[in-house]
Structure formats: structure tokens, C-alpha cells
Amino acid sequence: MPDLGLKVKQLKKRKDEFKEALREAKKKRMARTEYEGIPIVRITNKFGSGDRTVVEEFYVLKQYQKPAAYLRDFYWFDQKGNRVTNAVPRDREQAEIQIMHGPYKRFDNGNLTDEGYYYVGAKDGRWEKYDRNFMLVDKVRWHRGFPAEARITYYDSAHTRVKEVIPVEFGKIKGTYMAFHENGRLAEEGRYDNGVKVGRWTEYYPNTTRQFRRKLTQHARDQWDTGFEPYVISEWDEKGKMTYERPKENTVVEEADDN
Known part of the structure; x- marks a missing residue:
């Protein structure tokens, strides 16, 4: 007498293998x-x-x-x-x-x-x-656009609205820092050199139609310039009109060294 149970098992196994092959083929097609x-x-x-x-x-x-x-x-x-x-x-x-x-x-x-x-x-x-x-x-x-080591915080639990990006390279805070308003507009941007703010930092208003600057601040050239006192270069109102500009003779250009 033939073992019908064994044939059923073999048939089921072949069907399962066929289905698995179809799934793998579908995955490869989807990958393309x-x-x-x-x-x-x-x-x-x-x-x-x-x-x-x-x-x-x-x-x-x-x-x-x-x-x-x-x-x-x-x-x-x-x-x-x-x-x-x-x-x-x-x-x-x-x-x-x-x-x-x-x-x-x-x-x-x-x-x-x-x-x-x-x-x-x-x-x-x-x-x-x-x-x-x-x-x-x-x-x-x-x-997704940021260095993988960067410390990123969000406004929402779904991680779709970025609040702040702290740059990290080899465990040190270094690189471009960015903060965002809740509507997604850039709020502040500047660079860190080993945890120290360097170069020019810019703050922005949360306008949705056109991005207006709020304040431009000058920091030291690099982390070693410990005696440098940060100062405000310019300020603007929400319509883009300048409300303050530091006298030219008092302004010392100290751009950050990106290297």
C-alpha cells in the first residue's frame, strides 16, 4: 500500500519551496x-x-x-x-x-x-x-542628510520634524550646528570646533514665505582663541529691516577655519 501521508508531506514541501522561491523572486524585482x-x-x-x-x-x-x-x-x-x-x-x-x-x-x-x-x-x-x-x-x-554621529532631537515622536542637530565627529562636538523652528524653518546655524562656537553664527525668524535673518554674531576663529569676546555684527526686524549694525572700525573679521 502506498504511503499517502508521505506523498502529501512531499507535495506540501514542494509547494512551500515554490512559494518561498516566488517570494525571493519578488524581493529581487522589488529591489530594482x-x-x-x-x-x-x-x-x-x-x-x-x-x-x-x-x-x-x-x-x-x-x-x-x-x-x-x-x-x-x-x-x-x-x-x-x-x-x-x-x-x-x-x-x-x-x-x-x-x-x-x-x-x-x-x-x-x-x-x-x-x-x-x-x-x-x-x-x-x-x-x-x-x-x-x-x-x-x-x-x-x-x-538622511546628517552625519550619523550627530545628536538629533525632534519636535515629534515620529521623528519627522527636526529640532536640533549637534555635530559630532569622533566623539567631539565639531562641525555645522543647526536648530530649526517648529515649522521646519532654520532657526540658527553656526560651527563648533571641539565644543567651542567659532566663526559667524546666524539666527533666523520663523517666517514661512521668506527667510529673514534675526542676528549675526561673530565668534573666535578657532577653539584656541580663548581671549576672544563674541560680538553682534548686525540685527534685523521680522521684515528684514536692519535695526543694528556694529561700526566698521570696531569689526574684526574672524571667519571659522573649516579645516
Whole structure:
């Protein structure tokens, strides 16, 4: 007598294997058409000639989606200029602005030199740079537009409205600091050098139509200039009219050293 129970088990196993294969195939197809659950379109861009030929392989959003309001800039593919850029798009229809989203690779003369990811126009995840011998020369981790080490606070529990970004490099507060109003507008921006405010810091009003500065303050050039006393250079009202300007003869330009 045939073992019907065994045949049923074998049939069920084959069905389960078939379903699993279908699921894996679907995942692979989705990986080519979606990133982080958002539909994308693959683009190959080529420019230059000879040993200066550059080829870029990347993805853009299938449908336009406005980048996060807190981004100081965002990356998009300029079809007219034939390049990936973070320049402010001017006089463009939304359909013409192809927002970067998904994996990105750049090849110089056939050699992979840069690779990373974008999330709705912002650098995301690990970005790496290589020399001609494919030796790693630089590696930076990002989290949707901010360095991964940065300390970020939010106005909401869903983490969609950024309140403050404290820059951190190798455990030290260093780099560009940003604070935002609750409506997403930039509230304050400046640089830290090992926990010390340096260079010019700018404060802004929370205007929604046009961003107006509130105050411009000068700090020391670097962390070592401990004797420098910060001073206000200029102040403006909410309509952009200057209400205070420090006399020129008393103003000493002390720009921060970005290096």
C-alpha cells in the first residue's frame, strides 16, 4: 500500500519551496524598483571622453516627492545639465526635478570611485571613496542628510520634524550646528570646533514665505582663541529691516577655519 501521508508531506514541501522561491523572486524585482518602500527609476549617466569618461549609475524617485524641509540642500539629477547636483533648482517644474533616491555609484575610466545611498535627496547610510587601485580612501556614514554621529532631537515622536542637530565627529562636538523652528524653518546655524562656537553664527525668524535673518554674531576663529569676546555684527526686524549694525572700525573679521 502506498504511503499517502508521505506523498502529501512531499507535495506540501514542494509547494512551500515554490512559494518561498516566488517570494525571493519578488524581493529581487522589488529591489530594482523600490528603495525603502518608495518606487524608483534606474538611470545611467555618462559624460566626458577617453580616459576622463565618467559613468554614474543611480536611481531617482519615480514620482516627485518634496525633500524634508530641514535639509539645507538636496541632491537631484539635472537632465539639462547632465549631472547630479545639489544646486537650488530654479524655474523648474516638479516633473523636471528628479530627486535622488537609492544606490549610487560613480566610475572614472571604468574604476569605481564613489558609492553610497540617497534617501529622498539626502545622503544616507555609508558613503565610500576609492582610488584607482580600489583602495578605500574615505568613508562617511550619514543618516538622511546628517552625519550619523550627530545628536538629533525632534519636535515629534515620529521623528519627522527636526529640532536640533549637534555635530559630532569622533566623539567631539565639531562641525555645522543647526536648530530649526517648529515649522521646519532654520532657526540658527553656526560651527563648533571641539565644543567651542567659532566663526559667524546666524539666527533666523520663523517666517514661512521668506527667510529673514534675526542676528549675526561673530565668534573666535578657532577653539584656541580663548581671549576672544563674541560680538553682534548686525540685527534685523521680522521684515528684514536692519535695526543694528556694529561700526566698521570696531569689526574684526574672524571667519571659522573649516579645516
